[in-house]
Amino acid sequence: MRDGGYHGFSFREVAADVGIKSASVHHHFPAKEDLASAVVDGYTERFIATLGDPADPSQTPRALIDRYVELFRRALIDEQRMCLCGLLGSETRSLPDRVSADTRTFFHRHIEWLSKVFRSDAPHESQTGIEDKAMRLVATLEGALLVAQSLGDADVFERIVGSTMATLELGGSELN
Amino acid sequence: MRDGGYHGFSFREVAADVGIKSASVHHHFPAKEDLASAVVDGYTERFIATLGDPADPSQTPRALIDRYVELFRRALIDEQRMCLCGLLGSETRSLPDRVSADTRTFFHRHIEWLSKVFRSDAPHESQTGIEDKAMRLVATLEGALLVAQSLGDADVFERIVGSTMATLELGGSELN
DNA sequence: ACCTGAACACCGTTCAAGT
DNA sequence: ACCTGAACACCGTTCAAGT
Numbered sequence: 129m130r131d132g133g134y135h136g137f138s139f140r141e142v143a144a145d146v147g148i149k150s151a152s153v154h155h156h157f158p159a160k161e162d163l164a165s166a167v168v169d170g171y172t173e174r175f176i177a178t179l180g181d182p183a184d185p186s187q188t189p190r191a192l193i194d195r196y197v198e199l200f201r202r203a204l205i206d207e208q209r210m211c212l213c214g215l216l217g218s219e220t221r222s223l224p225d226r227v228s229a230d231t232r233t234f235f236h237r238h239i240e241w242l243s244k245v246f247r248s249d250a251p252h253e254s255q256t257g258i259e260d261k262a263m264r265l266v267a268t269l270e271g272a273l274l275v276a277q278s279l280g281d282a283d284v285f286e287r288i289v290g291s292t293m294a295t296l297e298l299g300g301s302e303l304n
Numbered sequence: 305m306r307d308g309g310y311h312g313f314s315f316r317e318v319a320a321d322v323g324i325k326s327a328s329v330h331h332h333f334p335a336k337e338d339l340a341s342a343v344v345d346g347y348t349e350r351f352i353a354t355l356g357d358p359a360d361p362s363q364t365p366r367a368l369i370d371r372y373v374e375l376f377r378r379a380l381i382d383e384q385r386m387c388l389c390g391l392l393g394s395e396t397r398s399l400p401d402r403v404s405a406d407t408r409t410f411f412h413r414h415i416e417w418l419s420k421v422f423r424s425d426a427p428h429e430s431q432t433g434i435e436d437k438a439m440r441l442v443a444t445l446e447g448a449l450l451v452a453q454s455l456g457d458a459d460v461f462e463r464i465v466g467s468t469m470a471t472l473e474l475g476g477s478e479l480n
Numbered sequence: 481a482c483c484t485g486a487a488c489a490c491c492g493t494t495c496a497a498g499t
Numbered sequence: 500a501c502c503t504g505a506a507c508a509c510c511g512t513t514c515a516a517g518t
Contacts, residue, residue, distance in 0.1 A: 131395070131397040132309075132310075132397075132398030133308075133311065133312075133394070133395055133398075134308075134312075135308055135312045136310075136311045136395065136398050138509085138511080139510080139512090140510075148482090148483070149483070149484055150510090150512095151483075151486095151514090152482070152483050154512070155481085155482060155483070156482090158512090160512090208397070210394045213454070216454075217451065217453065218309070218386045218390055218391045218453070219308060219391065220386075220453050220454055220456075221307040221384070222307040222309075231454050232455055234454075235451055235454050236455070259463070260463045260466070263460055263463055263464050263467075264444070264448075264464045264467045266447070266451055267444060267447035267451045267464045268443060268444045268447050269447070270450050270451060271442070271443035271444050271445070271447025271448070271450070272440075272443045272447070274390060274446050275393065275411055275442055275446060277393060277394070278389070278392075278393035278404075278407050278408055279408055279411055279412070280396075280408065284439055287432075287435070287436045287439055287440075288436070288440045288443045291437065291439075292440055292444075295471035314491060315492065315493090316490080316491075324501090324503090325502070325503055326492085326493095327502075327503060327504075327505095328502050328503070330492085330494080331500085331501060332501090334493090336492065336493090
């Protein structure tokens with residue numbers, strides 16, 4: 129699913145990996161939509177859990193954003209894969225309702241988390257401005273992953289991210 | 305293909321659209337890889353042709369970039385679809401060699417075109433800095449398309465793009 | 481509760497047979 | 500040169516039958 133998207137994996141593959149027959153997989157997940165939905169939900173939960181508290185007082189906003197970026201970097205470098213929801217998001221129009229809804233939730237929660245971090249970094253900025261920055265960061269990271277993977281060049285990711293970080297005006301008032 | 309990616313369309317669908325049998329499609333495109341490759345090549349050529357000359361003296365760099373952004377906006381608003389190569393790029397790892405090579409070419413040519421525009425806007429900037437900006441713009445637009453489509457909210461695209469354009473420092477020396 | 485084989489209409493691909 | 504039907508191993512899904 130991380131490689132070929134919703135249409136790029138099969139019940140028979142999953143069954144073979146687990147060591148049962150494909151008809152048996154349907155006993156746990158009646159339709160492909162159910163299986164995919166469970167996978168996306170788990171992916172989102174793990175991602176958000178790894179991010180931790182966006183208002184963690186022991187972490188500087190800059191450090192939290194760096195950690196956020198690091199998760200995308202690891203997808204590209206270590207796992208050599210897209211973000212699951214980046215892939216599914218681009219397939220939205222051909223996805224079953226529940227799966228596209230789960231993908232939507234993924235991005236909502238990311239924007240929410242990032243907004244909280246940016247908020248603690250810039251308490252007086254407008255909520256719109258904060259959200260704009262959050263949306264721009266997720267979008268740029270998904271896009272950087274996508275383009276770097278397409279070009280088969282991890283350095284492209286670093287160049288895009290490096291050039292972007294400079295535009296976020298992070299840590300202005302709380303360098304320590 | 306613009307909806308479900310490489311694995312999301314079939315020879316039998318294409319055949320039905322054209323009014324022949326699926327076996328007949330194989331006469332024109334022996335394998336799915338050949339069909340997809342032809343589609344991607346045509347898409348790339350049309351896209352680049354629409355962009356026009358990146359050094360067009362009758363156009364300000366800012367206007368050229370605006371036109372570039374406008375093509376992505378139209379994909380989202382008018383066609384309600386992803387960029388074909390954005391979708392395929394996210395599937396890179398499960399694509400036949402020739403199709404992923406074609407997708408790579410798409411992004412190379414976009415970065416090349418954008419670099420020329422940025423170059424004419426900033427003749428003294430380093431080539432690395434120019435390319436970084438070009439890569440960042442394609443990546444951000446692909447990501448903005450992806451996130452806006454995932455959230456089912458075209459306004460998300462506008463907010464990301466608006467917030468990004470301000471960081472490109474365009475038209476500094478040639479306002480007219 | 482969990483698994484299975486067999487069936488269904490689908491998929492890419494091949495090929496011998498038609499015009 | 501272009502099309503076709505039939506076949507192959509694949510796909511999601513269903514279901515009656517097993518433990």
